[in-house]
Amino acid sequence: MKKVIAQSEIDVNEEGYLLDFQQWNKKIAEELAKEHNISLTDKHWEVIDYIQDKYKNEEPLSVRGIKNSGVLDIKEFYGLFPGGPLKVSTLIAGIPKPKSCI
Amino acid sequence: MGTTQVKKMLFILSKATIENVYAAFVMANGARMEGIESEIFFTFFGLEAIQKKKLEHLHVATVGNPAMHMPTMLGGLPGVEALATKMMKKEMEKLDMPAVGEFLEILSDSGCKLWACKLAVDMFHLKREDLIDELDGILTIGDFYSRADQEGTHLLFI
Numbered sequence: 322m323k324k325v326i327a328q329s330e331i332d333v334n335e336e337g338y339l340l341d342f343q344q345w346n347k348k349i350a351e352e353l354a355k356e357h358n359i360s361l362t363d364k365h366w367e368v369i370d371y372i373q374d375k376y377k378n379e380e381p382l383s384v385r386g387i388k389n390s391g392v393l394d395i396k397e398f399y400g401l402f403p404g405g406p407l408k409v410s411t412l413i414a415g416i417p418k419p420k421s422c423i
Numbered sequence: 424m425g426t427t428q429v430k431k432m433l434f435i436l437s438k439a440t441i442e443n444v445y446a447a448f449v450m451a452n453g454a455r456m457e458g459i460e461s462e463i464f465f466t467f468f469g470l471e472a473i474q475k476k477k478l479e480h481l482h483v484a485t486v487g488n489p490a491m492h493m494p495t496m497l498g499g500l501p502g503v504e505a506l507a508t509k510m511m512k513k514e515m516e517k518l519d520m521p522a523v524g525e526f527l528e529i530l531s532d533s534g535c536k537l538w539a540c541k542l543a544v545d546m547f548h549l550k551r552e553d554l555i556d557e558l559d560g561i562l563t564i565g566d567f568y569s570r571a572d573q574e575g576t577h578l579l580f581i
Contacts, residue, residue: 381519383519384452384456384529384533385519385521385525385529386519388529388532394532395529395532395533396532396534399455399532399533399534403458404458405455405456405457405458406456407456408456408457408458422449422453423449423452423453423518423519423520423521
């Protein structure tokens with residue numbers, strides 16, 4: 322599916338996740354965050370950097386991993402990305418939705 | 424995939440075997456990860472999962488469990504249950520499944536409410552300090568039903 326956002330055209334799946342990380346940029350992230358009623362703060366960017374790093378290193382993402390990340394704790398994670406933090410943060414970060422159940 | 428109609432999951436955990444406890448925990452945590460509210464009511468043997476002294480010593484059931492694919496008599500021999508439990512824990516660790524105590528912390532931090540059943544607490548002569556610090560309170564079943572306060576609430580007995 323094509324989607325026009327922040328003056329660029331991106332390819333997304335039916336749930337709105339970017340299909341090609343190369344198309345991602347910070348402007349797009351800000352717009353995607355707005356769609357989830359989130360305005361990105363420095364802490365959000367820190368989390369986005371962290372999960373993008375994990376993705377680039379092909380390490381699986383999980384809530385337990387967040388707990389041990391040293392970047393933030395689980396309570397903060399739920400506070401920053403309401404409505405399912407792993408789901409929402411990965412969508413904004415332009416990476417696929419994690420397949421993890423934990 | 425469409426948007427779920429499930430808004431809140433209420434679990435009643437009445438058993439203390441590892442497979443039942445993890446089933447409840449994974450579903451409750453999975454709900455929170457999807458933005459669905461979740462709460463667990465620990466009753467009868469389920470209370471073992473929130474007793475500080477017992478929660479890291481839960482076992483898998485080897486007797487009366489046809490899925491273990493071993494004769495019931497064998498499952499009852501000394502050490503068999505411990506061995507099966509050890510093997511299962513090893514497999515779960517490979518999947519990055521947290522131990523019971525850590526899982527409870529994750530659930531609590533994720534906003535999953537944890538309740539103990541008043542009747543069962545009284546029956547087993549337990550005190551508040553015997554139970555985990557993360558516990559949100561001790562409720563009657565009536566109190567727990569009143570947690571089902573919105574459309575799209577589901578209640579599951581394990």
